[in-house]
Amino acid sequence: MDDVIATLKILIIGEAGVGKSSLLLRFTDDQFDPEQSATIGVDFKIKTVNVEGNRVKLAIWDTAGQERFRTLTPSYYRGAQGVILVYDTSKRTSFDKLENWLTELRTYCTKRDVIKMLVGNKIDKDQREVDTLTGTNFARRYQMLFTECSAKTCDHVQDAFDELVHKIIQTPGLWDTEKSNSGLKIGERDGEAKASSCYGGCSLI
Ligand SMILES: Nc1nc2c(ncn2[C@@H]2O[C@H](COP(=O)(O)OP(=O)(O)OP(=O)(O)O)[C@@H](O)[C@H]2O)c(=O)[nH]1
Numbered sequence: 001m002d003d004v005i006a007t008l009k010i011l012i013i014g015e016a017g018v019g020k021s022s023l024l025l026r027f028t029d030d031q032f033d034p035e036q037s038a039t040i041g042v043d044f045k046i047k048t049v050n051v052e053g054n055r056v057k058l059a060i061w062d063t064a065g066q067e068r069f070r071t072l073t074p075s076y077y078r079g080a081q082g083v084i085l086v087y088d089t090s091k092r093t094s095f096d097k098l099e100n101w102l103t104e105l106r107t108y109c110t111k112r113d114v115i116k117m118l119v120g121n122k123i124d125k126d127q128r129e130v131d132t133l134t135g136t137n138f139a140r141r142y143q144m145l146f147t148e149c150s151a152k153t154c155d156h157v158q159d160a161f162d163e164l165v166h167k168i169i170q171t172p173g174l175w176d177t178e179k180s181n182s183g184l185k186i187g188e189r190d191g192e193a194k195a196s197s198c199y200g201g202c203s204l205i
Helices: 020-027 073-077 091-097 098-107 130-140 157-169
Strands: 005-015 042-051 054-064 081-087 115-120 146-149
Touching: 005 020, 005 098, 005 157, 020 042, 020 054, 020 081, 020 115, 020 157, 042 157, 054 157, 073 098, 081 091, 081 098, 081 157, 091 098, 091 130, 115 130, 115 157, 130 146, 146 157
Parallel strands: 005 054, 005 081, 081 115, 115 146
Antiparallel strands: 042 054
């Protein structure tokens, strides 16, 4: 079996009830729970994915949206290479709070070039309070990737994670820190390259 070339730390943040845990469950286990309970503190799942022939391990942290369940905030953010910022397309208030989440991200993220993705979830619902253009414009203003999806119906969930991981891997210095200057290029398929492993940036706390 191929070696894992990197372990990436990815966070999912956003207001309570927007569907962070549901997106994670859909992505890792292809399941959906209509009665998903609120996250207390932090939850954590690992999934290994393939990026252009290389195996990349994702450590995905699902954080509580409710303030009272949020403890140890700085340690969630430490070393993260990717962040998924989620709002609920059927709930304007969850969109209006995005700026607060970006402020928290700027405060605690230790990596300057962390890749951010804005995700509007619950597009399966008839009720719409945030249209696609509003989401696109916000993402553009803050230099984030953007997609809309549904953890319930599965629409675009896989794409969101794929795009984020590709962008991280394509960003020099974000995951292949100093020591890993081994000439590895994504797409390179010989054994030497694949033997490269995860360095500094993969701390889990
Ligand atoms: N219709 C619909 N409901 C969803 C979707 N995603 C999540 N839900 C529901 O929304 C509710 C909240 O989902 P969670 O995944 O717990 O939300 P969360 O953001 O993790 O919430 P906290 O842990 O409190 O921060 C649950 O009842 C889910 O079943 C979706 O795409 N469509």
